[in-house]
Amino acid sequence: MKKGRLLGKLTALAAVSLVFLTACQNQGASEEDLAATDSSADQETEVLRFGITGGYPPINYHDEDTEELVGYEVDMAKELVKDLDGDVEAEFVEMSFGSILESLNSDRINVAMHSLSETPERAEQYDFTVPYFDKVWGIIVAEDSDIQTLDDLDGKRAAQSVSTSSGQEAEELGGELVPIDDVDEAVKLITEDRADFYLGSDVGQQDYLDKQPEPLPVRVLDETVQDVPASLVVPKGSDELREALNESIIENTEDGTLAEIYDEYLDMDKSIEDFDEDE
Structure with missing residues (x-):
């Protein structure tokens, strides 16, 4: 069923009123122009606000040439809202990663979407949609590192x-955390022998390494770690919004729309294969 159902009750959404002229200072304006102006007053566009960082290629980032916000999650969100009832647009609110989930509590955003996996702790405070992206962790180490397998990370x-699930996973593998803000800092610490490894999205790591002007003295382990798939996150109790997004995610996965988006940015399909256990 291609049209998702919001049932007309997206109460968390901010309605964006279209700007129109309330007076015509040009005395020569035609009655037709005035009628068109008056009719625009009845038009409204609902906005679904997605919380992202805007700085994590290929997930969501600004194109270097155009400064346009792009990425597979950006394109995905734009497709998902097409299925929602009414005239709904995706709006992206950029913030630090640590602020994304907190912003759901303050109504700053309606949906958190930054490759977030469901954990027992998060599920106590927020609701999660069905998954939309198959996540795998890759591990970057120094080129001359003696680390060869996951067991060597202890x-x-x-x-x-x-504050991330990747940090929690690194600890579970026996790592002692050295706090960082982004992948640039992580790789810098590794090349300077101030850290031994960095665990993160396999596709994100590869994209980062491919875009370096010169090869970095690091390598990626052959072994990977399967992560919990990524889902959208909504405020607790947002059942109608969550179900509408579920319908859209499933439909856009099954008809190949998400696979096309992932292939454009990743040259591979990372969509979910089976929703039977997730619905």
């Missing part, structure tokens, strides 16, 4: 953002 220094 007791090593992990350059990670402490």
Whole structure:
């Protein structure tokens, strides 16, 4: 069913009133122009606000040439809102990663979407949609590092953002966290021997390494770690919004729309294969 159902009750959405002329200072304006102006007063566009960072290619980032916000999650969000009832547009609110979930509590955003996995702790405070992206962790180490397998990570220094699921995973693998803000800092610490490894999205890591002007003295382990797939996150109790997004995610996955988006940015399909256990 291509049209998702919001049931006309997206109460969390901010309505954006179209700007129109309330008076015509040009005395020569035609009655037709005035009629067109008056009719625009009845038009409204609902906005679904997505919280992102805007700085994590290929997930969501600004194109270097155009400064346009792009990325596979940006394109995905624009497709998902097409299925929602009414005239709904995706609006992207950029902030630090640590602020995204908190912003759901303050109504600053309606949806958190920054490659977030459901955890027991998060599920106590927020609601999660069905997954939309199959996540796998890759591990970057120094080129001359003696780390060869996941077992070798035990007791090593992990350059990670402490508030992320990747940081938690690094700790579970035995890593001792060295706090960072982004992948640039993580790789810098590794090349300077101030950290031993960085665990992060496999596609994000590869995109980062491919875009470097010169090869970096690092390598990616052959072994990877399967992560919990990414879902959209909404405020607790947002059942109608969550169900509408679920319908759209499933439909856009099954008809190949998301696969096309992932292939454009990643040259691979990272969409979910089976929703039977997730619906």
